[in-house]
Amino acid sequence: MKYWRRPLDYEDIKVPRGDVFIIEERCKGCSFCVEYCPRQVLELSKHFNKKGYHPPYVRKPEECAHCNFCEVICPEFAIYVKELKE
Amino acid sequence: MEGTELFIMGDTACAEGAIAAGCKFFAGYPITPATEVAERMAKRLPQVGGIYIQMEDELASMAAILGGSWGGLKSMTATSGPGFSLMMENIGLGIIMEVPCVVVNVQRAGPSTGLPTLCAQGDMMQARWGSHGHYEIIALSASSPQELLDITIKAFNLSEEYRTPVLIMTDEVVGHMTEKVVIPPSEKIYISPRRITQEPPEEYLPYLSERNAVPPMVNVGEGYRFHTTGLTHDERGYPVITPAVQKEMMDRLIYKIRDNVDDIVEYQEFETDDAEIVIVSYGISARPAMKALEMAREKGIKCGMLKLITVWPFPEEKIKEMASQIKAFVVAEINYGQMYLEVERSSRGKANTVLIGHAGGAIFHPNEILEVINRLWKDR
């Protein structure tokens, strides 16, 4: 992030980190999670699951900020995020 | 105390019977001639800690009593022909979900709006086959306000024992006639308890039972987390759309009643030991039939009577047994032949079956029945 001046509590704020888990066999390839991740952490993979869909994979694991949006927007209960503690 | 003596009409007696049986929820809709049942329930239920709700139509009434029954309350509704037709869809839901409840049909002349204030017995086959799909149902009939009170209590018991909606088929004359009725003291009334499962939640399967046994129910909201559906379902309650599961489920629904017919069926016999002609009747028609029986016996005619208390399942075995011993059945009913068809079928041609029908709107005069008996006796 670019700041015009450094915030006074810059040292105290820690952006949360998240660990993304994908239950591939439930995914139906709708790509809501891919589209609405604010950090573009996910991308549809090239491989197929059993039903022939392309599940997502975590492209940039270090960028995940544990916003959980992929988890709440997924219609299939196929993706969830756990907090990654330092 | 020998019970409470009242001088009330049939509809009111039906409501009192329900209260005596422990009914705590009534969802209804006004319709002549069953409105008085709703009115009495509206007055009495708050007195016994129950709730009366008037729904927007009969479809909602039937759906509401299914919900109330799942929630643990003994539930009932009352209607007549037009409302009965509306309730059919949800009676089907009650059958497939196996929900105990009682539906009263105070019959009036149909079809459609018909004669709202006059009696008939034209819904008997509808009681059996009204909802779509193949199923078994229990239906009872009464011919006096006292009997109506007694069979209402019996209907609640049967519905709990067999986990099925039970229909009470009465008619406008019985519903609106005022007679002495005695409500037995509560310690003398047998009430079948709802069978609740003893299994722990992890092992409980909502519809697991033998072919002719009834699965126990649960109380909603106690952690059993069961699912039930109007779709064909397996023992877990989950919908499974295959012929194999359909057969399993249907076998259970049909045979839990068919195989227990001996415990369910009830009838009354009058002077049938040496009878050669037997009048078969039910509901209000049984009363002029009794008088006709008396008059026939006075004339020396060997006549008897079979009064049906349980109309469905039909007492096939009894009719079959009687048919080989007598000459003729006379079926008196206020329609163009509905239970008559069952009597004829069950007699397997061994006895002549004659119908005394009626278009509806009035009851038989005993002479009408006596005339037919006379004729049969002369021609025998």
Add this chain to the structure above:
Amino acid sequence: MERQIIEDLNGMPGKHPLSPLVREDRMPHIWCPGCDIGTIFSSCLTAIHESKMNPDDFTIVSGIGCSGRAAGYVKLDSFHTTHGRAIPFATGLKIAKPHMKVIVFSGDGDLFTIGGNHFIHAARRNMDLIIICVNNFTYGMTGGQVASSTPFRAKTTTTPSGNFENPFNLSYIAAASGAVYVSRWTTLHIRRLTSSILEAFQKKGFSFVEVVSSCPTSFGRKNKLGSPLDIIKNFHKISVIKNGIHPKDADLDIHKEIVVGKFVDIERPTFFDLLEDIYPPEKEKGNE
């Protein structure tokens, strides 16, 4: 009600946080790829979890239709009833178990077309129910026929040249019938939807949450709305939040503007309040 981040209920990292409320032996569910009923269902379960109430105090009743299948996937006491009759069934259930939260999760066709009469009466009575209506403008399960919420001129299988009847404004009907809580969100406003459902749980009386959704398989294809993602992106583009406006001004046009927000949040005595008023809890003894 404060939102809290979901925590794994049983401490195991390998399971989805909502697993205790989902019948995982029936996953994957039958909803089409890209169908957002799954998202709305998930939002409802999140709200149940975040309410911190005992989950066994909740029960879900649904009708017939794609949205109605939700009752089969939730791991609570659930009932899948007949078409349009979920609300009276829920009424009976609520009367028998007044302490439980009865949720009716169903679609626009089930609740407003065949079930319209039951909806308005339950709202009039202020029956303590929570109605979650998935509005996908069509009868989805049977292949996309016209329903009372189908937009004017939309193509469906039974209006192949375009629908020439005007649709209902579902939120307006709910408010006019006396609902105490009315809100409308799209599937994309997922967190606000969850908050709305949570507020509805706390509310005493008839609460109605309409969720603007899509049926990409039948309605979407027939009306050339694009892929499921295109439909959601469209919601993003044209929806505008207007909290507190009168529902009659809350337009719903999937090509021009979708007004979402919390429209009605009032207090009114419920069915049980009024019942207790007329029949105070102390029993009157005796027969006539």
